Amino acid sequence: MPGFEIFGDEERKEVNEVLETGVLFRYGFDQARNNHWKARTFEKELAGKIGAGFCHLCSSGTAALSIALAACGVGVGDEVIVPPFTFVATIEGVMSAGAVPVFADIDETLCLDPESLEKVLTPRTKAVLVVHMCGSMAEIASIRNFCEKKGLILMEDACQALGGAFHGKFLGTFGKVGCFSFDAVKTVTCGEGGCIVTDDPKVYEIADAYADHGHDHVGSDRGAEGHVIMGLNFRISELNAAVGLAQLRKLDRILQIQRAHKTKLKEALGQIMGLEFRKIPDEKGDSATFLSFLLPEASIAARVSGELASAGVDGCFYWYHNNWHYIRQWEHIRGVKSAAALPLTLFKTRPDYENLNLAQSDGIMSRTISMLIKLSWTGEEIAQRIDKMKAVLRPYF
């Protein structure tokens, strides 16, 4: 997953071009910037790469979620169906929009189970925010069908799935809007950054304005620009965009290496009879940032997680015990422990987050371990990793 592993001369060149002009900002200074438009170029190239109509680059993936929710008209009292397995930012975004997150179960894809959506549907449901976790995809076609049938907005948090695709169509382009992150540990990094993509010109227009105090970006005099709506400041700096631009141009190579490394590991571990892998609806479209596997029981998964660490197999995550990615450890979110009162606390209809029935998700997450696929591994390191993993896993099968 990590683009930081391949930071090099290309990134330095892009950043230096910005430093030489002194225009560290994405808007304005048209003369002084010497024709360098890093953020704008990034947007054009990313949209072209994944086949999206529009892209707006912003300061983080979390910002992208806030922008996406605003641009889709999701606000106070609206219910948004979300998975319990995601990075906390997904939920923070929904809550800070004034909306109410409603948790549905995940399935063996480790993403929202299309079958679980109906059960949490209410007259207040406005959107489904699907998260493509750990580099691979949800059953996105079924989820999209469900949304179309029920008249719901489909949104995608594809922060962890840049370059992933389902039957040739890139993740992030299935819904009304898709979100990406370019933070420290993502496939492509800007240092900090994120973006939204959409095919809808209206959604793009609102996103573009909302992320910059409502500026309509018409004309070449910033001070004279109009303001159609209120916004906030979620701008990215031109320096961060420059890093991202060089990284984005390495995406194909990143995906190729990840897929090659993952294939080797998965084939070798596949020889262990009974070891189950995460379900991947379109294996070819997996961005291969992680290899996720399921152990027969929760107690075994917890033990294997410890044993892999002791054996020196680094980069393995047992999400069930993780503070940031699964609802079980999110007592701050379940208790809505915010710095100041959030709009959703005014709604008596909000779910009782302390007493949700997510038995299906618990059953899957308590058995799942994910291993980060690194770009820098040598063939020998992969072979050693396979040997160590087999030694840990074999006794349980």
Ligand SMILES: *Cc1c(COP(=O)(O)O)cnc(C)c1O
């Ligand atoms: C990283 C991530 C985010 C947030 O991105 P930031 O750039 O760190 O704000 C949101 N959702 C998911 C699934 C993520 O992995």
